[in-house]
Amino acid sequence: MSRKPCCVGEGLKKGAWTTEEDKKLISYIHEHGEGGWRDIPQKAGLKRCGKSCRLRWANYLKPDIKRGEFSYEEEQIIIMLHASRGNKWSMIARHLPKRTDNEVKNYWNTQLKKRLIDQGIDPLTHKPFALNPNPATPMTSEGQDDSNPSNLDEQSQSGSMSPKSLPFSSSSCNLQEINNSDETPRNKGSVSPKNCRFKKSSSTSKLLNKFATRAASIGNMLSASMEGSLIRSTTLSPCLNDSFSETSQFQMDEFAPFSHSPEQHITDHTKEDIGMDFDLNNSEYDFSQFLEKFSNIEAEDIGGYNQDLLLADVSSTSVDEDNMMQNITGWSNYLVDDPGVYYDTNQDYDDINFI
DNA sequence: AACAGTCTCAACCGCCTCGAG
DNA sequence: TCTCGAGGCGGTTGAGACTGT
Numbered sequence: 001m002s003r004k005p006c007c008v009g010e011g012l013k014k015g016a017w018t019t020e021e022d023k024k025l026i027s028y029i030h031e032h033g034e035g036g037w038r039d040i041p042q043k044a045g046l047k048r049c050g051k052s053c054r055l056r057w058a059n060y061l062k063p064d065i066k067r068g069e070f071s072y073e074e075e076q077i078i079i080m081l082h083a084s085r086g087n088k089w090s091m092i093a094r095h096l097p098k099r100t101d102n103e104v105k106n107y108w109n110t111q112l113k114k115r116l117i118d119q120g121i122d123p124l125t126h127k128p129f130a131l132n133p134n135p136a137t138p139m140t141s142e143g144q145d146d147s148n149p150s151n152l153d154e155q156s157q158s159g160s161m162s163p164k165s166l167p168f169s170s171s172s173c174n175l176q177e178i179n180n181s182d183e184t185p186r187n188k189g190s191v192s193p194k195n196c197r198f199k200k201s202s203s204t205s206k207l208l209n210k211f212a213t214r215a216a217s218i219g220n221m222l223s224a225s226m227e228g229s230l231i232r233s234t235t236l237s238p239c240l241n242d243s244f245s246e247t248s249q250f251q252m253d254e255f256a257p258f259s260h261s262p263e264q265h266i267t268d269h270t271k272e273d274i275g276m277d278f279d280l281n282n283s284e285y286d287f288s289q290f291l292e293k294f295s296n297i298e299a300e301d302i303g304g305y306n307q308d309l310l311l312a313d314v315s316s317t318s319v320d321e322d323n324m325m326q327n328i329t330g331w332s333n334y335l336v337d338d339p340g341v342y343y344d345t346n347q348d349y350d351d352i353n354f355i
Numbered sequence: 356a357a358c359a360g361t362c363t364c365a366a367c368c369g370c371c372t373c374g375a376g
Numbered sequence: 377t378c379t380c381g382a383g384g385c386g387g388t389t390g391a392g393a394c395t396g397t
Binding site for chain 1: 362
């Protein structure tokens with residue numbers, strides 16, 4: 001059995017729509033409403049197939065479509081949802097009011113994907129292409145010219161520094177490199193949420209800030225624990241304390257996403273600093289629990305954005321330890337690595353730890 | 356100014372899903 | 377339960393705009 005193609009027919013027009021055609025379609029839909037797309041062309045006097053009409057309406061003519069540049073918040077949402085769900089453009093678009101799946105898809109393919117590649121991250125897996133065995137020369141604000149394309153290429157090829165993400169690169173929060181270092185993380189690119197803060201311009205940013213902080217912290221803990229060489233709490237606590245106190249005022253006691261066993265090689269001191277309790281010996285973690293906990297924190301403080309919408313599509317998938325680690329590392333890197341990242345003007349570049 | 360290369364995004368294509376009969 | 381078709385979805389294409397030489 002073969003299905004006849006939707007859009008075959010003599011004299012059917014293809015290609016760009018004219019304003020005249022647009023007017024006809026708009027007029028018809030205003031009068032009769034959406035639906036029954038197969039019959040619309042004939043009734044509206046259009047030499048187009050119904051499918052083409054539906055697409056034209058849905059992607060372009062619909063009155064509540066938002067066009068133009070994507071905001072910082074929208075970018076972050078796309079990246080997060082793509083990381084968790086892949087190329088589910090319609091699903092992602094549902095989280096971006098007034099954006100169409102086609103627009104989101106185009107934006108990903110033309111902008112975000114390239115940006116991730118520039119940063120040495122595989123846009124398909126959302127993981128680094130490869131860890132850089134030779135960390136790039138530490139960066140300073142001096143001598144960096146973002147507008148210099150040759151600089152950009154070198155940086156992207158090194159996989160260590162995103163031109164667009166300066167001064168806060170993903171590298172500055174690269175957990176694995178931190179753990180491979182003999183030096184204290186503080187001196188060699190520790191995960192410092194304070195240094196990797198988002199704009200505070202919106203509720204969504206606040207939400208993302210919190211998640212970034214959490215993810216980075218948890219990533220640190222898991223990574224250190226799995227290597228059996230836990231970073232001393234003194235190296236972790238400053239950034240955590242800073243970030244938690246400044247960005248969220250979390251009630252840390254309430255946040256214990258993976259709490260089960262007290263038996264682990266995390267020192268009590270560290271746990272205290274982190275403010276949470278893990279069962280690192282448990283082979284599986286329910287990542288959705290983490291998200292659920294996260295979404296419930298300071299619900300009233302999130303403002304207008306619908307967290308449920310953001311988190312609704314995160315399935316309750318149990319992941320193994322490796323996946324958990326990769327997810328957290330990847331997400332935290334994304335969340336702190338963006339050209340729109342807020343830079344605290346009270347802070348010197350010297351305070352920023354680059355690898 | 357002319358040309359070539361690159362980028363963007365609207366539109367198309369073909370497969371999939373789901374509901375009606 | 378099966379068939380059929382409308383609508384939905386993601387991948388791909390290509391025309392036009394843009395940029396560099």
